[in-house]
Amino acid sequence: MLTVISPAKSLDLSPVAVPATRPAWQDDAVRLSKTAKNLTLGGLKSLMGISDDLARLNRDRFRAFAAEPDAEAVRPAAFIFNGDTYQGLEAKTLEPEDLQWAQDHLRILSGLYGLLRPLDAIQPYRLEMGSRLKTRRGSTLYDYWGDQIAKALRDQAQALGTDTLINCASEEYFKAADRKSLKLRVITPQFMEVKEGRPRIVSFFAKRARGAMARFITQNRLVDAEAIKDFSAGGYAFDADLSGDDAWVFLRDYPEPSEGK
Template sequence: MLVVISPAKRLDWEMRDVEMTAPAFQDDALRLVKTARNLPLGKLKGLMDLSDDLARLNRDRFAAFEDAPEPGLTRPAALAFAGDTYQGLEAASLDKEELAWAQDHLRILSGLYGLLRPLDAIQPYRLEMGSRLKTRRGASLYDYWRDDLAKALNRQAEDLGTDLLVNCASQEYFAAVSPKALKLKVITPQFMEEKGDGKGPKIVSFFAKKARGAMARFIVQNRITDGCGVLEFDLGGYRFDPSRSTRERPVFLRPYPAA
């Protein structure tokens, strides 16, 4: 199976002693950087709803982005992203064999790089998939990527001999994967918290993001290749709840964590 997750806005730029690989859509990333580089600071700020300081930081990142960066300027994607999902994934604690399996089976959807493997070399950036960055292909990044990401996932799944995709990405990012072009069966796990207040279980964004990363880690560490194996997920106190689940949307439930 393949597993997809979202990237993160926050980065961890610590040096890592791993051999990096080249992103499949590196040329597209360079085209998008050139487009973003030409935006005035105010336009860039509004595009991603940034503060003045973050707008300047990202303007400087686009300005410094290199066509052929030296290794010291890049980091492996799964180890560079540091948001909630990556707290659950904990990629830095995976051993060499687990990272190698993840390199084949785990993918990160990216507004800039399209589709990344865990060890693909990235430069520092921030460009959310939902950004309305105008290019020759249209008014947004969804227009830019069109069917490319779905077709790439189809090819990579075929190489693995699988027709199954576990979607642990956010709605914003998975919306870039064209459902018409995607030929894979999709399982989208849902993670819910039960407060015991009589209102029923709810999805809590922070916990759900972390759980999606933990699910990706669980699949990697256990070398899971079928849908039944996904249902055995039990990290963080979650348990599969068949009464609330469908085949395409298995629900995992736990008591709301104590403060």
């Protein structure tokens, strides 16, 4: 069983002491960073929907992006992202053995790097998968990556001897994995809160739960998809009645304000 998650906008640049690996598609990241570097501040603002200050920050990051960066300039992918999903994953509290297992079983979808292992050393960046960055391959990053991500996921699944992928990524990112080329069963956990008797998806909670699910799979070395139905972090429980064949719903009561902090 293979699991995918997607990155977040916020970054944690504090140093970490774990061995890092080289991203498989570092050359693509360099190519895309050069394209983004040539945009004006206004172009970056429009591309990403960000403020002047963030546009300057990311322009400087793209200008500093190196083909072979120094060790001080990179962080392992699972540690550098710091959004809701990654707060659920809590990568820095995983044991070294967990991280090594995750190297084979967990993949991070990335607009800039395509596909990352948890310990791949990456440079700070912001480039969401849905960005309409024009390259020679087309007008979006979906055009740029084509079926490359899907084929890499399929190859890794074959190496693991599995035909199942657990999708803990956002819809925006998972669209980059071309389903025709993927040729895997994709199970997507959906996390819902019950309030006033009605279940609904609350983005903030769902993102954290997706990260917690990836952590649960990693810590328990799960290779059978059925085993994820035992997930109970945060009070969630699998609901067979609301679940479909490959969309598995996990419910909990809407948390009190103090619980959601």
